[in-house]
Amino acid sequence: MAETAKPRHIMLVAGETSGDALGGPLMQAMKKLSPVPLTFSGVGGERMLAEGMESVFPMTDIAVMGPKEIIARLPLILKRMRETSNHALETRPDLIVMIDAPEFTHNVARRIARKAPEIPIIDYVAPTVWAWRQGRAKAMAKKFRRVLALLPFEPQFFAAHAGLECVYVGHPAIERVPEEGAGKAFRDRHGIPHEARLLAVLPGSRTNEVNRLTDLFGETLAVLARALPDLHAVVPTVPHVRETVRAKTADWPVRTVLTEGEAEKFAAFDAADAALAASGTVALELGLARVPMVIAYRSDPVTAFAIGRMLKVPSVVLPNLILDRPSIREFLGDHCKPEDLAAALVPLLKETPERKAALADLEEMRAIMGTGGEAPSIRAARAVLDLLPGK
Template sequence: MGMMMSKENPLIYMIVGESSGDLLASRFMKSFIKTTDGKAKFTGLGGESMSELGFKSLFDISELAIMGLVEVLPKIPALIKRINQVVNDIKEKKPDIILSVDSWSFAARVLKKVKKEKLDIPCIHYVAPQVWAWKAGRAKTMYKYIDHLLCLLPQEPQYFTKHNLKADFVGHPVIEGGAGLGKHEDFMLKNNLKNDDLIITILPGSRKNEVKYLLPVFEQTIDILKAKYPNLKVILPLVKTVKSKVLRAIQSWNVKVITTEGEGERYDAFASSKIALAASGTVSLELSKAKVPHIIAYKVSPLTAFLAKRLIKIKFVNLINILANKEIIPEMLQENAKPVLLAQKLDEMIKNKSIREMQISESSEVLNNKLKNGDTLPSDLASKIVLSYLK
């Protein structure tokens, strides 16, 4: 696979199937553009943060935003068509490197076919599938499809290196994100918010099924809190993949909802929030970085939940809790994700400053000690490794 950087404009083919990977990919792109003095070119599949850098996606990735074991089945023929479209695009464009980010189940299907075609293109995957949580068998076969794995967490490489795969811990992207840099005053002013308003940010997820199960629960939770706190103000940062679904749903709410768009406004909302209620996912790390006390909720179809209980072998779903091996961020899952219980938990948090402060200090410690590898930014470490495949 001797690729020379003598190639003046290396072409990197990005495979980014979900919005969680989109932000990570855009940070990588910025770093790689800097590392190659602006010579690198990008093509493939990506989301909105990437498009802000001028990236043109082969198709809109929001149709891939389907979550849950059962929920995915009806979409299979459409999915196979998309997979073939990506493979044909790769054959046509002959990139120097393929970099897939997150969504391993989608990327793996593409990369399997790429390997079959014997295209001899180095393949690197960014974000290890969570084999320590479920489906551990995936660690054994990844070396067949990729040449290198870039891991976000320190404990991950060991699961893959023992199965012939080069794997490196590069650090978690939340470290370099702007989650803690939101502008409080601007946001308050722009949205006519007062200092004595009780501001809560709600984040019902970025996948259609997350929103389907969580938004109605969040609505009822807000109703309960609003009855108790008339000064409650609700902010909901929109995500492109589910934006229209969310906007339709909140029209009928009893409480007026302030919506925001884009990463910057989301962080401004965080800077102005006393508490938050979020779907389980990366956003919880951002809230911790922004020092917003929060709880996470998660709900899937009963059948998916039943299967998950049998397949998943971890005590916690929240990354901060997993790394600390204790519940720092309250997790309200499945039958515990009920409006009455969520409202109760949030109410305790509103009333009790020591609960809020404890969560902030404990989660900050995890962020600072477990999520970065030395002083180099994660995206720069990733760039360095990808670049080594061009030499």
């Protein structure tokens, strides 16, 4: 019986808040599915601690971003790498799950795999090796037994490039879709007429993105407003760039609503007719919310040149990669011009064949990603427990 069975020890390592957000639900799902008791140790944040994690040290010690912060804390980070790998070698868990943060977790996995190759190690969240530096896939095969993928095209890539088993479990964005009726309530709340056209504008969540794109997006709205006099805009934003966005959108030529918070963001998506967004995960969120979109991105010339040389995929837009065709129009670098962005958006803001085709493509993407099925955390838990030795 499960009540008298010997507990199995699973070690998990998350290096940042996004990993903790995956790790907590994963632990909860594993406890639900496992026929035997489980104990957890490793490194985690609040959500993982709440599920019974015994963390070797506070996750905040390694949850750093940006070169300056990493360099300043490098001695501590290297110490925490040693402590994490030593914990695995001392406690000999039945299985290890490394969650995202590859700069930290992959280094720890390499140390453990070298000294204790019998312990299965799983990588949860495949790094974007398919986009650039594809050779890293073979290096991953030397330390990981299985990879859990958030995107449906990743298993085929890892099989072809590294002979590494990869299981598609689904992206957490699948569960972050607008509630029914959220868009109507959003328009009522913000005084946006139901017959008015509403464009969601998303210039990014980093300060440099906001500075590069917000003025461009405002100029695009000026062009659109001449063709669509009833146009309104909504800009979902985050606290650390809120005041910058507020200042830059103050003189936009259409009535603009600024919002904060996940619930308001997804309600805005449900209310919007189309979107103009920076490249990133938001394109996936918009697609899952059935919002036709145009993607634009500018970076500094050196970064743009380097990315252009390294990029191995035909698009930077995730829905295009999932659909394996250029469904969503993207304008990068010098191609980001207000007139061109507006021309691409107008058909999406009207009842046109282009809008109908865009909506059909997004429904296809949703089906490929498995919306409406099992939660990604349940799929991930099953893929992890399947590798427990002697299960």
